[in-house]
Amino acid sequence: MTTAGERALPGSTLPGATLPESADLVIIGGGMVGVTLALLLAQRLPQLRVVLLEATRFPVFQPGQPLPYTPGFDARNTALSRRTIQTFTDLGLWPQLQPHATPIRQIHVSDRGHFGISRLSAEEEQVESFGQVMENAWLGVVLLAALRQCPSVTLCDGVDVTALQVVGEHAEVTLRTTGGEHVLCAPLAVAADGTQSRSRDWLGLQASWRDYGQTALVTTVATSLPHEQVAYERFTSDGPIALLPLPDEARSGESAQPAQTRRSLVWALSTAEAERVQQLSDAEFMAELQQAFGRRAGRFTRVGRRHAYPLQLMVAQQQVVPRALILGNAAHSLHPVAGQGFNLCVRDALVLVERLADAVAAGGDIGDAALLRAYEAARREDQRQIIRFSDSLVRGFSSANPLLSLLRNVGLLGFDLLPGAKPALARYAMGLNHV
Ligand SMILES: Cc1cc2nc3c(=O)[nH]c(=O)nc-3n(C[C@H](O)[C@H](O)[C@H](O)COP(=O)(O)OP(=O)(O)OC[C@H]3O[C@@H](n4cnc5c(N)ncnc54)[C@H](O)[C@@H]3O)c2cc1C
Numbered sequence: 001m002t003t004a005g006e007r008a009l010p011g012s013t014l015p016g017a018t019l020p021e022s023a024d025l026v027i028i029g030g031g032m033v034g035v036t037l038a039l040l041l042a043q044r045l046p047q048l049r050v051v052l053l054e055a056t057r058f059p060v061f062q063p064g065q066p067l068p069y070t071p072g073f074d075a076r077n078t079a080l081s082r083r084t085i086q087t088f089t090d091l092g093l094w095p096q097l098q099p100h101a102t103p104i105r106q107i108h109v110s111d112r113g114h115f116g117i118s119r120l121s122a123e124e125e126q127v128e129s130f131g132q133v134m135e136n137a138w139l140g141v142v143l144l145a146a147l148r149q150c151p152s153v154t155l156c157d158g159v160d161v162t163a164l165q166v167v168g169e170h171a172e173v174t175l176r177t178t179g180g181e182h183v184l185c186a187p188l189a190v191a192a193d194g195t196q197s198r199s200r201d202w203l204g205l206q207a208s209w210r211d212y213g214q215t216a217l218v219t220t221v222a223t224s225l226p227h228e229q230v231a232y233e234r235f236t237s238d239g240p241i242a243l244l245p246l247p248d249e250a251r252s253g254e255s256a257q258p259a260q261t262r263r264s265l266v267w268a269l270s271t272a273e274a275e276r277v278q279q280l281s282d283a284e285f286m287a288e289l290q291q292a293f294g295r296r297a298g299r300f301t302r303v304g305r306r307h308a309y310p311l312q313l314m315v316a317q318q319q320v321v322p323r324a325l326i327l328g329n330a331a332h333s334l335h336p337v338a339g340q341g342f343n344l345c346v347r348d349a350l351v352l353v354e355r356l357a358d359a360v361a362a363g364g365d366i367g368d369a370a371l372l373r374a375y376e377a378a379r380r381e382d383q384r385q386i387i388r389f390s391d392s393l394v395r396g397f398s399s400a401n402p403l404l405s406l407l408r409n410v411g412l413l414g415f416d417l418l419p420g421a422k423p424a425l426a427r428y429a430m431g432l433n434h435v
Contacts, residue, residue, distance in 0.1 A: 019156060019182055023051040025366065026173050026186045028161045029193035030054030031072025032136065033328030033345045035143045037190060039091055040353045042150035045360055051184060053175060054157040061141040073140025075307045076218050077264035079104065079231070079244060079339035081131045084346045093146055100138040102245045103129035105229040112236040112292065133244045133264060164189060164202040164324065171323040171367065188367035189324045195314055197330035203321050210313040212335060212394060214239045215274035217267045219306045220246065225298030226260035234293055239268030240337050240394070241293055263297065266336055268311060278306055311335050313391055320376045322369035327352070332383055338390045348379050
């Protein structure tokens with residue numbers, strides 16, 4: 001029912017949803033990070049009235065139908081670290097997510113044309129797995145279904161935020177719906193509107209960019225050999241190739257693949273090469289992939305639709321202003337080589353929610369500048385380490401410099417032999433390095 005001061009919200013998928021004029025906290029962007037933050041807030045701080053604004057419409061999943069894609073929950077697959085899995089477990093969502101996930105029990109790193117190879121085994125590291133891989137679209141189905149059940153969160157999709165500014169003691173968010181323009185005020189706005197965040201510009205936050213000159217081709221492939229829960233990372237002179245295990249397709253009948261042969265492929269290539277490879281027929285694509293990846297997974301027998309993602313490093317130099325902050329890819333967007341982007345954002349969101357909970361418990365102001373600066377400072381070291389780690393990995397392995405090549409191969413060989421090196425990398429892969 002619409003109450004005084006509220007308008008019917010034509011774009012929303014929530015029946016009867018209304019667009020309020022004020023909230024305690026507004027989230028701009030309903031991608032993986034915005035939605036995860038909303039779920040964390042609903043659990044930890046249910047007394048806060050949260051409004052989540054998303055530009056696209058969230059589809060409702062019909063069992064038996066193809067998985068729906070949105071810009072935030074798309075054709076990619078994500079390697080969820082153990083810390084992220086723990087977060088979804090604490091939210092009570094892992095039982096719904098797990099049937100769509102596959103554990104990584106071994107990590108195999110190699111360098112094409114060189115002799116260095118490293119293997120990490122979960123058993124040796126005495127962990128159940130290094131993490132689990134799942135399709136982003138499945139994450140969307142489960143997380144959005146859960147969010148629709150949270151009474152403290154108003155989910156407004158199909159609304160485009162067109163301005164964000166700080167006015168006195170409020171963040172003022174202007175948005176456009178099919179019903180016209182609307183202004184929403186809150187003591188705190190969190191912008192999780194992606195790498196090209198317009199909120200970052202509206203708030204005057206500067207960012208530094210590094211174009212890697214690479215594009216990632218993302219697709220699902222099938223192989224003649226079962227994946228046996230092994231994740232491969234192969235470095236080539238063009239860029240890294242990641243091949244991750246995926247759950248079997250939930251289909252029956254003739255089209256079903258043999259068990260454990262579905263894998264997620266992320267193939268980073270120079271942008272010109274990616275454009276060429278994108279145009280190849282499926283058979284030509286698999287032949288070139290076979291050439292670049294080798295035979296460790298057997299033959300590539302099937303390839304799905306290919307999607308292209310330009311790769312860059314974007315780091316905001318400042319992430320907070322009084323009454324607003326940027327989160328997720330809006331704050332830092334990394335090369336996917338180490339599978340760390342989303343996992344890092346989840347750790348940011350966890351710390352943010354704890355800081356907000358402390359403020360609420362003390363009767364304080366959640367948009368207070370000192371509180372937001374303290375959050376930013378608390379996250380600086382983890383972010384710096386992960387950004388440096390993934391950037392060095394890309395640049396170290398892309399270099400044609402023979403000395404670097406030798407060093408990295410010695411590094412890879414030494415890595416198998418050096419006590420302490422493996423567990424350290426394993427901890428990075430598991431997202432357990434900093435919490
Ligand atoms: C190929 C690839 C593979 C990856 N693999 C991994 C992995 O294995 N592990 C890992 O941890 N990370 C991985 N990542 C990183 C991960 O995908 C990102 O960190 C994550 O998607 C960031 O989500 P986000 O919600 O911040 O941004 P986005 O997904 O970009 O979402 C932003 C949302 O904001 C909405 N929006 C934008 N502007 C507005 C507006 N004005 N008004 C309203 N809404 C707006 C958009 O519609 C969108 O839904 C990978 C990235 C790539 C490119």
